[in-house]
Amino acid sequence: MPRTSGPETREKLIRAAEEVFAAQGVDGAQIRDIVTLAGQSNPSAVQYHFGSRAGLLDAVMAGRLARTEAALAPLLAAAADDGPALRELIALLVTAEATELRSDRGRRCLRISAQLSHESGVRTRVPHPTLAGTAYWRLICRVEEALAAAGLPEAVRLERLDLALTLIGAAMADRARHYLDGAASLTGEELFLADLTGTTTAFLLAAAPRTEGVPHE
CATH class of the missing domain: 1.10.357 (Tetracycline Repressor; domain 2)
Structure with a gap:
């Protein structure tokens, strides 16, 4: 099972979010699609690393x-x-x-x-x-x-x-x-x-x- 901790996973989630937010729109993007694209099986991976959807978007924009x-x-x-x-x-x-x-x-x-x-x-x-x-x-x-x-x-x-x-x-x-x-x-x-x-x-x-x-x- 892919790990949900560590800087490597965090970076994978950011990269996946860039693709999904760009393709589906900021409001239409599905978190589950981001998690899947990042190769994570734990649906709470975004919350673990960024606290929320908004936190992930902030990380992308940062x-x-x-x-x-x-x-x-x-x-x-x-x-x-x-x-x-x-x-x-x-x-x-x-x-x-x-x-x-x-x-x-x-x-x-x-x-x-x-x-x-x-x-x-x-x-x-x-x-x-x-x-x-x-x-x-x-x-x-x-x-x-x-x-x-x-x-x-x-x-x-x-x-x-x-x-x-x-x-x-x-x-x-x-x-x-x-x-x-x-x-x-x-x-x-x-x-x-x-x-x-x-x-x-x-x-x-x-x-x-x-x-x-x-x-x-």
Whole structure:
């Protein structure tokens, strides 16, 4: 009988969860499928190692964030004294996120994290616990500062920033799906990333709408 204890089993469960969460969706994934794929016969293996389904998902995302941080932190540090414009900040984020496209594991995690983009805490300025103190969150704060300098009202810039992260996540997840399925993409990766950077920047910097005469619900 396969053991349910030890770091090797824990890693097998994380790898299996990445596959199942990506294929079935965060809400639709069946824990029994994860346990089976990990080669475990004990149905309580997830609870033993992670405490709960949510704990397993957090572990998957912690690994994904660690890889992105390793790419983003040096990029952000190098740009720290240059006062980068908004487009450069978005380019740093897109470049770091795109490193997950290099492997099937990263591609699966992009598909998972796209479903969780609204949990970042941007709208309330309270980061998700996994993002507190990270280069990712520091970059988000700098993007908001750039939007404030551009004259966008607070509510508008926070909502746009949250939606921009959703846009980037969805675009990356779609590209990841193409790679995983072996499907052809309309554009090469370099053009895709450049267009995603430009499109996101343009969205963020669009003129704030006038509220006069706009109906409110």
